[in-house]
Amino acid sequence: MTDDRRKFRRESAEARKDALILAALDLVAEQGVRGATVRGIAERANVTQGLIRHYFSSKEELISAAYEYHMKAMTDQTAASAKDGSARDRLKGFVTASLTPPVVDPRAVALWAGFLNKTQQDPGMREIHRRTYAYFRDHLEALIAAAYADAGLSASPARLRHLGTAANAVIDGLWLEGGALPDAFEDGELAQIGLEAVGAILGFSLE
Amino acid sequence: MTDDRRKFRRESAEARKDALILAALDLVAEQGVRGATVRGIAERANVTQGLIRHYFSSKEELISAAYEYHMKAMTDQTAASAKDGSARDRLKGFVTASLTPPVVDPRAVALWAGFLNKTQQDPGMREIHRRTYAYFRDHLEALIAAAYADAGLSASPARLRHLGTAANAVIDGLWLEGGALPDAFEDGELAQIGLEAVGAILGFSLE
DNA sequence: TCAGTAATTATGCAAGTGTATAATTAGAGC
DNA sequence: GCTCTAATTATACACTTGCATAATTACTGA
Structure with a gap:
């Protein structure tokens, strides 16, 4: 199958959390907390949105960590x-x-x-x-x-x-x-x- | 018909615009521009959301006026x-x-x-x-x-x-x-x- | 090399978003 | 009172949102 499913590399939990946090901070600075959507954050961190839920139980928790x-x-x-x-x-x-x-x-x-x-x-x-x-x-x-x-x-x-x-x-x-x-x-x-x-x-x- | 369509009073354009602006400011202060939704603003101003479009050509314009x-x-x-x-x-x-x-x-x-x-x-x-x-x-x-x-x-x-x-x-x-x-x-x-x-x-x- | 596992992606959903448009009705003018 | 206009409400639509879950695939360790 020519599945165009996205390739990825596994990273340590720490590295991924940090990347998500930094991406979240970028977006909060640019557009506020509400403007920092999970999709936007995931995109900026070069992952897909599902991964956020894998490392943080909610957007709220990611924002708080950030x-x-x-x-x-x-x-x-x-x-x-x-x-x-x-x-x-x-x-x-x-x-x-x-x-x-x-x-x-x-x-x-x-x-x-x-x-x-x-x-x-x-x-x-x-x-x-x-x-x-x-x-x-x-x-x-x-x-x-x-x-x-x-x-x-x-x-x-x-x-x-x-x-x-x-x-x-x-x-x-x-x-x-x-x-x-x-x-x-x-x-x-x-x-x-x-x-x-x-x-x-x-x-x-x-x- | 027992139409429960909401009763209303007609107000001057100025009064309505002011009410909408004040409601918008309240919500922006509480939740930021993105959190100030047209429905929320309308509710706080005691009107329905359609009225916003009647007085302002977009949410953006209302926010700017506010x-x-x-x-x-x-x-x-x-x-x-x-x-x-x-x-x-x-x-x-x-x-x-x-x-x-x-x-x-x-x-x-x-x-x-x-x-x-x-x-x-x-x-x-x-x-x-x-x-x-x-x-x-x-x-x-x-x-x-x-x-x-x-x-x-x-x-x-x-x-x-x-x-x-x-x-x-x-x-x-x-x-x-x-x-x-x-x-x-x-x-x-x-x-x-x-x-x-x-x-x-x-x-x-x-x- | 080859499972097994968990990191990652993909998909779906219900609720909320701004905007557009149609339907009503309050109130001014006669 | 009656009409007519526009102020106001109601409804619909396409899109975005956060979250849930299923499907894959990269890597570990034997």
């Missing part, structure tokens, strides 16, 4: 920045890295937007979001505390918490702006704005 | 703020209003996210977005220029443009943060962060 994957990638990306130097330098490095490509990235902001509904409605995804947010803010708060200590300044825990929240809000907000309007800023302009603003909030210059 | 409506509402909302007082006070009022409810609003941010794809792909909606963004930035830049003049400071046009872009980025970013994380900030906290950050960028205190 979100978790993405959020982990985001934290890994910034965790790498600035492990040495003075506290002030590490803080400065964190702000700069967070406001410079590849962290600043239109695709990542598109994903943020595409997932927003889900993170506010689905309890599982809400939890992933909460955890990632807390990770960033706590990391930043620790950097601020260290910089304060180094500078011989003191601040109450409540004050430090407020500073962490405020600095995080500025950085996060600028990150969104930079990804949403990639042509609105010159190279390094976004990071400079961030350093000025965060410095003002903390009460000492980061530039 | 986006324009929303963006106009956003500009109207802040245009009202701070028409008198010193330049510095007007600037301060603009920042504060932009970072306080009802301008800061989870639904508005959900709409921002829901429309993001469209504003980056559909040329018509991209233009509406560009215009609204330019309006805000220019408005802010004018306020900054006036405040500089009042304070006896001078700044080149290029410098003013940079300051407008930077201040706008901070405000816009914080606005997104406030709407996305309504419980992360105390009353007035977001506005205070904005005033500190913008003040630092401009080089004089707004507090």
